[in-house]
Amino acid sequence: MARHLVLVGGGHAHLTVMLNLREYVDRGHRVTLISPSSYQYYSGMGPGMLSGIYRPQEIRFHVKKMVEDRGAKFIQDAVVRVDANQRVLFLRSGSEVPYDVVSFNTGSDVPLESLEAAKNGIYPVKPIINLLHARTYIIQEMRRRPLNIVVLGGGPAGVEIAGNVMRLVRDNNGQARVTLVVGSRIFHRFAGRIRERVRCCLTRTGVEVREGAYARSVEEGSVTLTDGTKLNADVVFASMGTRPSPLFRESGLPTGDDGGLLVNAHLQCTKHPEIFGGGDCISLVGHDLEKVGVYAVRQNPILHHNLFAALEDGVLRSFRVRGRYHYTYLLIFNMGDGTGMLRKGFLLMNGKPAFRLKDFIDRRFMRTFQVSGELDEPEGGL
Numbered sequence: 001m002a003r004h005l006v007l008v009g010g011g012h013a014h015l016t017v018m019l020n021l022r023e024y025v026d027r028g029h030r031v032t033l034i035s036p037s038s039y040q041y042y043s044g045m046g047p048g049m050l051s052g053i054y055r056p057q058e059i060r061f062h063v064k065k066m067v068e069d070r071g072a073k074f075i076q077d078a079v080v081r082v083d084a085n086q087r088v089l090f091l092r093s094g095s096e097v098p099y100d101v102v103s104f105n106t107g108s109d110v111p112l113e114s115l116e117a118a119k120n121g122i123y124p125v126k127p128i129i130n131l132l133h134a135r136t137y138i139i140q141e142m143r144r145r146p147l148n149i150v151v152l153g154g155g156p157a158g159v160e161i162a163g164n165v166m167r168l169v170r171d172n173n174g175q176a177r178v179t180l181v182v183g184s185r186i187f188h189r190f191a192g193r194i195r196e197r198v199r200c201c202l203t204r205t206g207v208e209v210r211e212g213a214y215a216r217s218v219e220e221g222s223v224t225l226t227d228g229t230k231l232n233a234d235v236v237f238a239s240m241g242t243r244p245s246p247l248f249r250e251s252g253l254p255t256g257d258d259g260g261l262l263v264n265a266h267l268q269c270t271k272h273p274e275i276f277g278g279g280d281c282i283s284l285v286g287h288d289l290e291k292v293g294v295y296a297v298r299q300n301p302i303l304h305h306n307l308f309a310a311l312e313d314g315v316l317r318s319f320r321v322r323g324r325y326h327y328t329y330l331l332i333f334n335m336g337d338g339t340g341m342l343r344k345g346f347l348l349m350n351g352k353p354a355f356r357l358k359d360f361i362d363r364r365f366m367r368t369f370q371v372s373g374e375l376d377e378p379e380g381g382l
């Protein structure tokens with residue numbers, strides 16, 4: 001029986017489904033993708049776009065074209081509420097979209113409410129398009145005056161942003177003081193060895209790393225820390241961790257502690273079997289998964305299989321978290337100075353070969369899913 005599959009968000013976990021939409025359409029199913037933007041930017045290369053290593057076209061997927069070329073419908077909008085009993089999605093524009101099967105890949109946002117006061121001049125590091133806006137603003141302002149740039153958050157994203165914003169300044173012959181405010185300590189979830197190397201690498205390039213204080217408030221032109229220090233700040237990047245949107249909780253769906261859609265090993269909502277999800281927006285029963293794209297990418301084939309199976313009354317497959325500890329997967333950070341910091345299990349390596357490996361892996365990933373002529377497009381487009 002022909003059914004209606006709705007994909008909410010064109011994120012990293014939906015890429016395989018989007019690539020193979022013809023299979024769904026050829027079986028008579030209707031498919032709709034709802035996303036606020038026609039483009040999806042790949043976060044792994046986002047800091048590199050900020051510094052200018054990559055052009056925007058090199059790091060994004062034209063999801064609207066990708067789905068329309070494969071016979072599906074694209075709606076540029078956002079889902080604001082789900083009525084799981086009636087199987088209806090409510091959109092920001094006021095429209096309603098009914099579904100038979102729905103899959104959420106809506107990612108996560110940087111929660112800004114922990115910072116008091118002004119939100120102007122703050123660039124949350126998600127969505128990644130913000131990094132492009134920040135790049136344009138910094139280049140333009142540096143022509144007029146030296147800048148104070150403050151990056152909030154000492155995790156991988158904050159570190160990559162700080163390193164790459166320093167490169168942006170240098171490559172454009174600008175003058176800027178770049179400060180990374182890390183809270184208790186830099187890379188606090190990681191072992192001491194990597195913390196030391198990351199700190200060294202950043203300070204060598206001129207980034208000032210401030211440990212032992214959190215940002216308390218952001219005012220027009222400054223950031224106040226919990227130890228009372230006031231930092232001048234013309235540009236602020238907010239990278240203090242991410243969490244799923246309140247969409248699921250507000251819709252009365254089962255959620256994990258962070259508000260992510262609670263799913264079983266089939267990536268299926270624990271209460272409503274016709275609801276699925278992947279990537280940062282889910283909370284997997286029995287696991288506390290890091291908010292990293294690695295998981296979203298690994299969930300691709302399972303989501304593709306299970307959504308098709310749900311439409312066709314087939315057998316579902318399970319997503320298995322490989323390895324007992326989260327640090328068994330490969331991570332390579334772009335430090336902005338042409339080097340990478342690689343960590344896999346107990347292996348730690350930094351230098352140019354590590355960045356070249358990251359660049360190779362990221363470009364290969366892009367080649368797989370950039371099937372809509374992205375590289376030949378002009379730079380604009382949100």
Ligand SMILES: Cc1cc2nc3c(=O)[nH]c(=O)nc-3n(C[C@H](O)[C@H](O)[C@H](O)COP(=O)(O)OP(=O)(O)OC[C@H]3O[C@@H](n4cnc5c(N)ncnc54)[C@H](O)[C@@H]3O)c2cc1C
Pocket residue numbers: 008009010011012013014034035036037039040043044045046047077078079080105106107108125126127157160161245247278279280281291292293294295296332
């Ligand atoms: C600067 C930075 C660098 C990073 N580097 C790495 C890295 O190198 N390796 C790594 O593994 N991880 C990295 N991460 C983490 C990674 O970004 C996330 O884990 C990854 O983006 C999760 O993918 P996703 O598909 O779940 O969400 P997203 O990539 O955020 O995609 C979600 C999509 O859903 C859409 N959407 C949101 N809300 C709605 C709604 N209500 N209705 C409809 N659509 C909606 C959004 O517009 C977006 O298109 C990085 C993060 C940052 C911030």
